[in-house]
Structures are given as C-alpha cells and as structure tokens.
Amino acid sequence: ILDILEFPDPRLRTQAKPVSVVDDTIRKLASDMLETMYEAPGIGLAATQVNVHQRVIVVDVSEEQNDPHVFINPQIERLGDEILYPEGCLSVPGYYEEVSRHNHIRVTALNTQGESFTLEAKDLFAICIQHECDHLDGKLFVDYLSTLKRNRIRKKLEKAHREAG
Numbered sequence: 001i002l003d004i005l006e007f008p009d010p011r012l013r014t015q016a017k018p019v020s021v022v023d024d025t026i027r028k029l030a031s032d033m034l035e036t037m038y039e040a041p042g043i044g045l046a047a048t049q050v051n052v053h054q055r056v057i058v059v060d061v062s063e064e065q066n067d068p069h070v071f072i073n074p075q076i077e078r079l080g081d082e083i084l085y086p087e088g089c090l091s092v093p094g095y096y097e098e099v100s101r102h103n104h105i106r107v108t109a110l111n112t113q114g115e116s117f118t119l120e121a122k123d124l125f126a127i128c129i130q131h132e133c134d135h136l137d138g139k140l141f142v143d144y145l146s147t148l149k150r151n152r153i154r155k156k157l158e159k160a161h162r163e164a165g
C-alpha cells in the first residue's frame with residue numbers, strides 16, 4: 001500500500017514525465033497503485049498521487065472491483081458532450097463537488113506489456129480517466145471550483161493535517 005499525497009501538498013502540482021521503457025519497475029508501480037486504489041477504496045489513482053512523477057494511471061469503475069485498467073502515457077481525445085458529476089478525490093478526502101467533463105472519450109496508451117492500445121470510454125469510466133489524466137498534469141478537481149470554495153477546502157484540510165500531527 002502506498003501513501004497518498006493530500007491537497008494542498010505542492011508535490012501534487014508536479015508535471016509527470018512520459019514513461020520511456022515499460023519495464024518491471026513500471027509493472028510493479030501499476031500493481032502497487034491498483035492495490036492502493038482498491039484498499040482506499042477508489043475507482044482511479046494517478047502515479048502523481050503516490051509521489052511518483054511518471055505518466056501512469058490505474059482505473060477500475062466496476063462494482064466488483066474486478067476490471068482493472070492500466071494506462072501508460074495516456075492521450076485523450078474528447079468526443080462527447082460535457083456532463084456534470086460530483087467528483088471526489090483520494091487526495092482531497094471528504095469533499096465532493098460538481099465538475100464538468102466529457103461523457104465520451106477515446107484514450108490511446110501503452111499497456112503493461114508496452115503495447116499501444118486505444119479504447120473508447122463513456123460516462124463514469126470517461127470521467128475517471130479525465131480526472132486521473134489531470135493529476136499527471138498537476139491538476140486537481142478543486143481547480144475547477146471557485147477560488148473561495150477551493151480556499152475553504154484548503155483551510156479545512158490544512159487544519160486537519162495540523163491536528164493529525
């Protein structure tokens with residue numbers, strides 16, 4: 001299980017670098033990220049959130065937590081319309097706010113064998129992939145909120161971190 005960075009930790013703002021070679025280290029990272037995501041529990045996790053600044057995300061939106069997807073160097077084509085969804089984030093625990101995302105995307109990435117693949121995603125699967133790809137660019141869902149709302153969330157989490165010692 002890996003430690004998840006929490007907002008406003010500045011390391012969450014790091015721009016992740018493309019993976020040059022998909023080797024055993026990357027495969028172990030993806031496996032550790034999936035384990036960490038399932039345990040949280042969550043439906044997605046980006047390497048940035050576990051302080052690894054490489055372009056790797058994992059997603060599993062299935063009810064039974066038995067449909068894991070690993071996307072290495074993901075690239076998104078936004079196809080559908082925009083929909084609002086109350087997003088949460090394992091790095092912003094306890095807050096859910098409406099964010100507008102595309103409800104249909106095409107994503108091209110490398111799999112854990114280093115092979116390129118393309119798949120289309122819709123609804124929550126599409127929302128989650130867009131949310132995770134934002135993490136790789138140092139972006140959080142709170143960045144889509146008003147400055148007032150974002151600062152309120154920041155202050156409350158900073159207080160919680162102080163009290164946690």
Ligand SMILES: O=C(O)C[C@@H](Cc1ccccc1)[C@H](O)SCc1ccccc1
Nearest residue numbers: 042043044087088089090091127128131
């Ligand atoms: O990236 C993360 O922090 C995990 C996010 C994934 C997420 C993406 C889009 C919309 C909602 C969530 C969540 O915190 S995982 C927890 C969760 C599980 C089911 C539904 C909503 C949130």
Ligand SMILES: [Zn+2]
Nearest residue numbers: 088089090091
């Ligand atoms: Zn998140």
